[in-house]
Amino acid sequence: MNKLIIASAGSGKTRFVVNDAIDKASQGISVLITTFTEACEQEIRDRIVEKVGCIPEKIFVQTWFSFLISHGVKPYQGSLFAFDVRGLFLVNGQSALYSKESDISKHYFTDRKYIYSDKLAKLTVKCNQASDGKVFDRISRCFKQIYVDEIQDLAGYDLEVLDCLFKSNADVLLVGDPRQATYATHNSRKNKKYVKSEIVNFFEDSKLDIETDITSLTINHRCFGSICNLSNKLYPALPQATSGNNKVTGHDGIFALPVEHVSEYLSRFIPTQLRDSVKTPVSDDFEVLNFGKSKGLTLDRVVIYPSAPMVGWLKNNDAELTQAARAKLYVALTRARHSVAIVLKASDLKKVNGIEVYSPK
Amino acid sequence: MVINKVVIQNFKGFKDKFILNLNDGLNIIVGDNEAGKSTILEAINLALTGLYNGRYLHNELSQYLFNEPLVKEYIGSLATAKPQHPPSILIELHISGGGEISFMEGDGNSEKIAGCGLSLKIEFNEDFRGAYETLIKGGDVTTIPIEYYHVVWKTFARESITARSIPLKSAFIDSSSIRHQNGSDIYIGKIIKELLSPDELVSVSQSHRKMKEHFMADEAIEAINKKIGDASKISAKEVRISVELSSKNAWESSLTTYLDDIPFHFIGRGEQSIVKTNLALAHNKAQEANIILIEEPENHLSHTKLNQLIKTVKDSCTNKQIIVTTHSSFVANKLGLGDLILLNNKKTIKLNELSAGTKSFFEKIAGYDTLRLMLCTKAILVEGDSDELVVQKAYQVQNNGKLPIEDCIEVISVGVSFLRFLEIADKLKISVCVVTDNDGNVAALEHKYESYLGINKKGNINICYDKVVDEGNLKIGKKDFNYNTLEPKLLKENGLDVLNKILGVNYAQVDDLHIYMRNNKTDCALQVFETKEAINYPQYILDCIK
Numbered sequence: 001m002n003k004l005i006i007a008s009a010g011s012g013k014t015r016f017v018v019n020d021a022i023d024k025a026s027q028g029i030s031v032l033i034t035t036f037t038e039a040c041e042q043e044i045r046d047r048i049v050e051k052v053g054c055i056p057e058k059i060f061v062q063t064w065f066s067f068l069i070s071h072g073v074k075p076y077q078g079s080l081f082a083f084d085v086r087g088l089f090l091v092n093g094q095s096a097l098y099s100k101e102s103d104i105s106k107h108y109f110t111d112r113k114y115i116y117s118d119k120l121a122k123l124t125v126k127c128n129q130a131s132d133g134k135v136f137d138r139i140s141r142c143f144k145q146i147y148v149d150e151i152q153d154l155a156g157y158d159l160e161v162l163d164c165l166f167k168s169n170a171d172v173l174l175v176g177d178p179r180q181a182t183y184a185t186h187n188s189r190k191n192k193k194y195v196k197s198e199i200v201n202f203f204e205d206s207k208l209d210i211e212t213d214i215t216s217l218t219i220n221h222r223c224f225g226s227i228c229n230l231s232n233k234l235y236p237a238l239p240q241a242t243s244g245n246n247k248v249t250g251h252d253g254i255f256a257l258p259v260e261h262v263s264e265y266l267s268r269f270i271p272t273q274l275r276d277s278v279k280t281p282v283s284d285d286f287e288v289l290n291f292g293k294s295k296g297l298t299l300d301r302v303v304i305y306p307s308a309p310m311v312g313w314l315k316n317n318d319a320e321l322t323q324a325a326r327a328k329l330y331v332a333l334t335r336a337r338h339s340v341a342i343v344l345k346a347s348d349l350k351k352v353n354g355i356e357v358y359s360p361k
Numbered sequence: 362m363v364i365n366k367v368v369i370q371n372f373k374g375f376k377d378k379f380i381l382n383l384n385d386g387l388n389i390i391v392g393d394n395e396a397g398k399s400t401i402l403e404a405i406n407l408a409l410t411g412l413y414n415g416r417y418l419h420n421e422l423s424q425y426l427f428n429e430p431l432v433k434e435y436i437g438s439l440a441t442a443k444p445q446h447p448p449s450i451l452i453e454l455h456i457s458g459g460g461e462i463s464f465m466e467g468d469g470n471s472e473k474i475a476g477c478g479l480s481l482k483i484e485f486n487e488d489f490r491g492a493y494e495t496l497i498k499g500g501d502v503t504t505i506p507i508e509y510y511h512v513v514w515k516t517f518a519r520e521s522i523t524a525r526s527i528p529l530k531s532a533f534i535d536s537s538s539i540r541h542q543n544g545s546d547i548y549i550g551k552i553i554k555e556l557l558s559p560d561e562l563v564s565v566s567q568s569h570r571k572m573k574e575h576f577m578a579d580e581a582i583e584a585i586n587k588k589i590g591d592a593s594k595i596s597a598k599e600v601r602i603s604v605e606l607s608s609k610n611a612w613e614s615s616l617t618t619y620l621d622d623i624p625f626h627f628i629g630r631g632e633q634s635i636v637k638t639n640l641a642l643a644h645n646k647a648q649e650a651n652i653i654l655i656e657e658p659e660n661h662l663s664h665t666k667l668n669q670l671i672k673t674v675k676d677s678c679t680n681k682q683i684i685v686t687t688h689s690s691f692v693a694n695k696l697g698l699g700d701l702i703l704l705n706n707k708k709t710i711k712l713n714e715l716s717a718g719t720k721s722f723f724e725k726i727a728g729y730d731t732l733r734l735m736l737c738t739k740a741i742l743v744e745g746d747s748d749e750l751v752v753q754k755a756y757q758v759q760n761n762g763k764l765p766i767e768d769c770i771e772v773i774s775v776g777v778s779f780l781r782f783l784e785i786a787d788k789l790k791i792s793v794c795v796v797t798d799n800d801g802n803v804a805a806l807e808h809k810y811e812s813y814l815g816i817n818k819k820g821n822i823n824i825c826y827d828k829v830v831d832e833g834n835l836k837i838g839k840k841d842f843n844y845n846t847l848e849p850k851l852l853k854e855n856g857l858d859v860l861n862k863i864l865g866v867n868y869a870q871v872d873d874l875h876i877y878m879r880n881n882k883t884d885c886a887l888q889v890f891e892t893k894e895a896i897n898y899p900q901y902i903l904d905c906i907k
Contacts, residue, residue, distance in 0.1 A: 070518070131468065138463055
């Protein structure tokens with residue numbers, strides 16, 4: 001039975017996966033949990049250890065890329081190429097654009113035989129075809145239950161891989177949040193219309209037996225009420241989450257943080273700084289993460305350095321904001337349990353309606 | 362879980378790719394010395410455990426693991442215009458059956474076909490290309506550059522594995538035992554370890570640790586340490602004696618197995634083999650199927666003990682795969698010739714198409730020299746001892762005094778079981794001559810051997826018998842004397858005088874000599890064998906030694 005669970009940030013998707021996997025493993029079922037980022041993979045491992053003390057023998061946790069290399073390509077590469085796959089070569093955009101598809105070693109690999117990340121899923125599908133379906137047949141016998149977390153990050157040929165997984169004998173449980181689609185695994189032309197937050201459509205369109213659940217996880221256990229409410233406004237068309245965090249610490253909710261008070265604020269609350277890219281100037285004395293990298297994490301307090309379009313949206317919720325920027329802002333907002341402080345210039349402070357301006361005591 | 366197929370290349374005696382298909386239950390590997398029987402067991406054990414001679418292969422890499430002619434070829438090629446790439450060793454195990462083996466599926470094997478299994482390669486490490494280039498440019502390479510080699514141990518899915526992650530466990534029972542420094546046998550340690558559950562293993566190592574800690578806390582030891590500490594001004598740091606606690610499997614090397622208060626390695630070799638085998642056979646962890654490799658169980662064992670051992674082995678082969686090498690016909694017959702794999706010239710022949718009757722015949726009457734037949738280049742089958750002696754003598758006379766065995770020709774007494782032996786010879790394409798009496802009824806004889814005569818004649822099988830039926834009036838009691846056995850035929854060929862002289866008797870009547878020879882068959886044959894007189898042999902004897 002295949003199932004897709006769509007739920008907002010902080011609603012316990014990963015917790016659900018971890019609990020279900022531990023339960024299945026204790027019945028002797030071998031399970032695979034795969035997720036897109038290494039941070040999420042580590043988070044999943046940590047949560048399993050927190051719960052049962054160790055990673056049970058029957059639970060396998062791998063990132064999506066490492067899963068594709070070890071179970072998608074390597075087992076049945078024989079009829080396509082003979083050399084050893086040395087590892088993964090991360091590419092943004094499209095690799096080896098002018099190579100012939102039939103030239104396996106040029107099209108899919110660097111000179112040192114590292115596989116291009118954007119073509120990994122494509123090669124998996126190709127190995128499966130060349131071996132007459134043995135790749136997924138094998139996978140379904142290695143793992144009776146497969147969990148794919150952060151499903152919104154998959155795109156293009158990854159979806160073909162999912163398609164094959166659905167058709168296999170393994171049970172597949174997908175969890176994800178279209179709101180958090182900050183990046184796609186690659187920018188392939190295939191299945192372009194499904195990329196990013198539209199991914200849900202892929203499942204609705206396909207004739208596959210997949211049950212979509214958008215209602216069972218609607219409580220945001222992580223974020224304080226006003227944080228949850230602001231993040232809801234980014235995606236008014238999707239089911240709205242209700243906050244399940246009623247803990248009061250004395251500094252709770254959303255704050256507009258004047259630039260001149262940043263260093264005082266950092267020393268006082270020790271928050272994690274979230275920024276758009278490495279180019280955004282921040283304080284080097286406190287922990288810092290890019291928006292994309294923070295996905296999947298739970299933090300106590302954050303300080304957000306917004307990009308100009310994000311500030312625009314904060315001023316007017318109807319203002320234009322690209323899918324990627326919208327997703328990043330959503331991710332950034334929903335990391336914090338207790339408080340979010342958004343760094344703003346003096347001129348913008350008054351224009352962000354309904355957000356309390358922080359002042360040092 | 363069983364091994365279906367073993368592929369060995371360039372390992373020790375095996376130069377070209379050697380493929381051995383195995384039965385699910387019992388496999389008996391027979392072959393001449395140097396045929397590679399032990400190497401097969403070593404290879405299987407190596408690929409499953411990473412151990413060679415009881416030590417980790419990584420630390421034991423040497424040129425001597427490689428096929429010697431191949432090494433010479435490689436070294437020779439370096440001085441020529443076409444230098445070869447450094448050779449590599451391959452051992453591949455194809456595995457099938459239940460349990461969690463799906464993760465070993467893939468086409469990462471030498472044939473690139475979908476399958477399940479693992480491979481162990483000892484090959485040149487490409488990271489050392491630069492160093493290797495310098496080395497061969499310098500010339501004067503006289504050995505394999507083994508320091509640039511590494512062991513690559515992978516499943517057919519091309520994922521690295523360790524002995525721990527291989528679900529198939531092997532126990533290697535051989536008579537040469539390899540020991541830890543304290544004398545405890547590595548294999549018996551391993552077998553016992555595998556009998557224990559993970560929980561039990563943890564408690565053993567914890568008890569061992571406690572024992573050491575207890576030792577350290579002992580008053581006497583503390584007093585000694587105080588003394589050392591006071592006396593020594595060797596270093597600014599504290600000096601004390603302590604037990605070594607660092608290595609993770611310390612207990613294995615410091616605990617020894619006892620049998621009735623006697624350390625395992627002090628009991629007889631024979632008993633050691635039996636205990637090892639029984640322990641290995643008893644090992645029955647639910648999911649861990651296992652493979653038992655037994656090298657020449659006949660060594661160190663008396664006939665009765667051997668019988669016991671064989672019974673245990675046979676009873677266990679319903680749920681375990683057993684691979685036995687042997688030189689003993691008794692072991693092979695008893696375990697069942699149907700499971701026999703004959704290794705000859707690095708090729709294998711299986712005997713599994715033998716008829717049920719023949720298999721059970723040799724199993725019940727296990728004393729027959731079946732292996733002598735299987736391992737020779739040519740055999741002459743005779744009925745009894747006297748025929749054997751006469752045939753040997755005839756051969757010796759024709760071949761400048763050389764006995765048949767010196768030319769690798771076996772003369773085997775098979776009693777009345779000619780057809781059973783012929784069935785084996787036929788399957789294995791061994792050249793065989795049958796020397797048989799016609800007993801006065803050529804038609805009956807030709808009927809008996811009809812599968813090997815006339816239009817059914819097989820190139821490798823000759824039936825030699827006298828087509829002439831001799832008759833006479835002599836009676837033994839009320840029965841007619843049989844003029845158509847070897848002795849009367851010899852007498853017919855040589856006459857009374859010659860035979861009287863050879864046998865050292867002096868009978869005046871032919872009939873009396875017939876009776877004497879009939880009653881003293883073996884003695885007469887011995888005298889024929891030892892005589893220096895020239896003798897004429899019946900034509901059918903001469904036919905068989907051509």
